[in-house]
Amino acid sequence: MLTLAVLLLFPLLLVQSLDPAFNDDVLGLIVFKAGLTDPQSRLTSWNEEDDSACNWVGVKCDPNINRVSELILDGFSLSGHIGRSLIRLQYLRVLQLSKNNFSGTINPILSQIPTLQSIDLSENSLSGLIPEELFQQCGSLKSISLAKNNLTGLIPQSLSSCSNLERLNFSSNRLSGQLISGLWSLSSLRSLDLSDNLLEGEIPRGIENLYDLKVINLSRNNFVGWLPENIGNCLLLKSIDLGGNYFSGGLPLSMRKLGFCRYLDLNGNLLNGEFPDWIGEMRSLAFLDISGNNFSGRIPSTLSNLQSLKEVNLSNNRFVGNLPESFGDCLSLKVLDVGQNLFSGNLPSWVFKLALETVSLSGNRYSGGINLPDPFSQSYQSLQVLDLSSNTLTGGVPSAIGNFSRLQALNISWNSLVGPIPKSVGELNTTFVLDMSHNQLNGSIPAEIGLAVSLQELRLESNFLSGAIPIDIGNVSSLTSLDLSRNNLTGPVPIAIASLSNLEILDFSFNNLSGNLPKELTNLTHLVTFNVSFNHLEGELPVGGFFNTIPPSSVIGNPSLCGSVVKQSCPAVHPKPLVLNPNTSGPNHGPLSPNLRHKRIVLSISSLVAIGAAVFIALGVVTVSILNMHARMSTARSAAAFTFSGGDDFSPSHETEANYGKLVMFSGDADFGMGAHGLLNKNCELGRGGFGTVYKTELQGGRSIAIKKLNTTSLVKCQEDFEREVKKLGKIKHQNLVTLEGYYWTPSLQLLINEYIPQGTLHKHLHDRESDSYLTWQQRFKIILGTAKGLAHLHRMNVVHYNMKSTNVLIDFSGEPKVGDFGLARLLPALDRYILSSKIQSALGYMAPEFACQTVKITEKCDVYGFGVLTLEVLTGKRPVEYMEDDVVVLCDMVREALDEGRIEECMDKKLKGNYPMEEAIPVIKLGLICASQVPSNRPDMEEVIRILELIQCPTESQEELE
Known part of the structure; x- marks a missing residue:
């Protein structure tokens, strides 16, 4: 239909084009529109009967010559091809067609618009190669973005002739091959983004020629070899992102000269050796990410010189020792992640004295107790994420934990913490995730847990908790995951659990729970995983909803349960319920030692799909x-x-x-x-x-x-x-x-x-x-x-x-x-x-x-x-x-x-x-x-x-x- 529309327009356009009074801009844009699909009717103001296009939506004109100078149609939901008709816009300086659904290849005809300075075709569905011809006449071009398309092939060699180019963004495509050395001849280049492609090989020499370069992003490619040796000679650099490649070796010494650099991301490479002391000379750094490398040794104390530092990620390396106390002088620090290293000793006390928002010390060898600061510490009002998991921490969970008024996630799992869960957990009314699993906590689950109304995930499994499941837990209506397995809990499953309508995962396995399962549990329509195996539950299993599809493994180890799932018929007349004495004990009711902990039973979602596949x-x-x-x-x-x-x-x-x-x-x-x-x-x-x-x-x-x-x-x-x-x-x-x-x-x-x-x-x-x-x-x-x-x-x-x-x-x-x-x-x-x-x-x-x-x-x-x-x-x-x-x-x-x-x-x-x-x-x-x-x-x-x-x-x- 689009092709037919264009053909029908051509006789009229041909006649008009013979009229010298007729504006070439109108003709070019009308033909361009005829080849498009405009589902939101954004281009209804484009009328072929107009003498000028200057009042059309998305069009701007140069007032001196009354010709179209800018075509800006970002986010118009347009689709179709970028046709040849745009060549009629001979005074066009800015072409922005981003965030649409243009498809097909890039038309090299754009290079024949001599005044074109800025091209933005990002976030479309363009495919194929970037044509060499596009840059053979690019003397006026200052900015080009082809990001987030489906472009393939090599970076055109002709790009090196665009001597006035200041901004280049080819990110998020499928470009391959090696980086062309001609890029380093673009002396006017200020911003270079080739991230998220399939580029490979070593970085060619010559980057130091880019005197005006301020931003470089080569992340998420397949580059190998050493980091560019002379990158530090690009003295104006403010942002460097080389993460997600295969770079090896250490940091080039020239980097110490980058006094204006605020953003340095080298994550996910193969960098090794000790982290250099001279890092403290990059005094403007606000963001530092060297995670996922092979750095070793101690963290240099010179990091304290970086007073502008806001986010630091040193995780997944092989650092040893402890974080230097001088790190606490970085008063602007908001995010600190040093997880998955070999740090040891006590938790650094200064961590809780700064106004940090996110702290992760997980996966290290920290020992000793969790010593929180005095009640007036600013961290109580700022901290949102605290992860101390997978260390060897001992002692109890401090009651001051409830003072964190903005805490959204608390993870202290996989430690050796003892004692009861403090009642102050009820004060964590902004917390979404609470994970205290895999410790040696004892006592009962405090009823105050029902006051933590924002909780979505509660994990207390693999402890020594006893007593009944508090009915107050039914007040936490946001819960999607509740895991109390592998404890010594007793008593019935509270009917209040059935009010947790958002619950997707429920695991009470390997406890000493007794009584009947509430039939109201069938109201949990979002339930995906349900496990009450190895308890002392009895009576008929609930029927309907999720319970019609549960496998026997989710209720195994409860010999008194009956129903079709366990292949045991229930008696026609149910006896009166037994009242169990909570003080009785027997061989099956004692606390489980760690060595006798049963393995976790998790339902495989594949069982559901396997039914559908059976017909094949x-x-x-x-x-x-x-x-x-x-x-x-x-x-x-x-x-x-x-x-x-x-x-x-x-x-x-x-x-x-x-x-x-x-x-x-x-x-x-x-x-x-x-x-x-x-x-x-x-x-x-x-x-x-x-x-x-x-x-x-x-x-x-x-x-x-x-x-x-x-x-x-x-x-x-x-x-x-x-x-x-x-x-x-x-x-x-x-x-x-x-x-x-x-x-x-x-x-x-x-x-x-x-x-x-x-x-x-x-x-x-x-x-x-x-x-x-x-x-x-x-x-x-x-x-x-x-x-x-x-x-x-x-x-x-x-x-x-x-x-x-x-x-x-x-x-x-x-x-x-x-x-x-x-x-x-x-x-x-x-x-x-x-x-x-x-x-x-x-x-x-x-x-x-x-x-x-x-x-x-x-x-x-x-x-x-x-x-x-x-x-x-x-x-x-x-x-x-x-x-x-x-x-x-x-x-x-x-x-x-x-x-x-x-x-x-x-x-x-x-x-x-x-x-x-x-x-x-x-x-x-x-x-x-x-x-x-x-x-x-x-x-x-x-x-x-x-x-x-x-x-x-x-x-x-x-x-x-x-x-």
């Missing part, structure tokens, strides 16, 4: 069976093509290539002594797969590495393409991924050099009958969780593994899993499913059904499917597909059937000999099944998988493993 089971069986037959035929046809016998197969010409081929080690040079072919020792073969054969060898320093000799069949033939893809894979670092350390290239021989993982594959640990290895439940859970984290990191880096299976998961000495062979499909000339599937036939049973359908897009959900199958394999010890004499057993189907029939114990690996917590095993099995759903949209992403696994895992056990 038959389709899945047929699909897998077809894949089985295809796999056998393909394997038989291609076995010879994927065979390599070792050193004797190398011809003399190959030996020459090996001596003169290209060897690259990402971590530095390495001398292999015997040449590349010397790496491939036939007697050190580790294994073979669809992409090649793996050998073990040693560097001259004695360090072992694994060499993968790639099958050259169907691989890319272009060295440049091969190296580009391998270098991308080499930049991916994670503790649960095998590190790619380098590569070797000749046209007929390609090697990938990986770190060597000594304990072999997960497949060997699960299925090798000659192996003496035995995986405990804790080790299996660690493998599943670590594999999920590795895959999630790959997906964050936009890499699909394509070949998830137990032979591609390796186990290191600490029992951590490391996912290997990821991204090798990138080395194919194109994602040809026939070639790819032929290379990974050994993954049969792990392959998602969509591999068999040419019209379905292959995404990260394929990896989720393989992960789901692998999870079931780890739990059951059975292969994904097992061939019997007259049958084929598909693991997913077998486990799903056993789960439905309540026979899940029969599926668990017999090597475990029953030494596993069923309350953890069942949710993990359900999660595996939902990950292996036949429908991709039913599978969760890997980030969701990690969150679910961490909920299932018992925190106490996690801490013990870390120790």
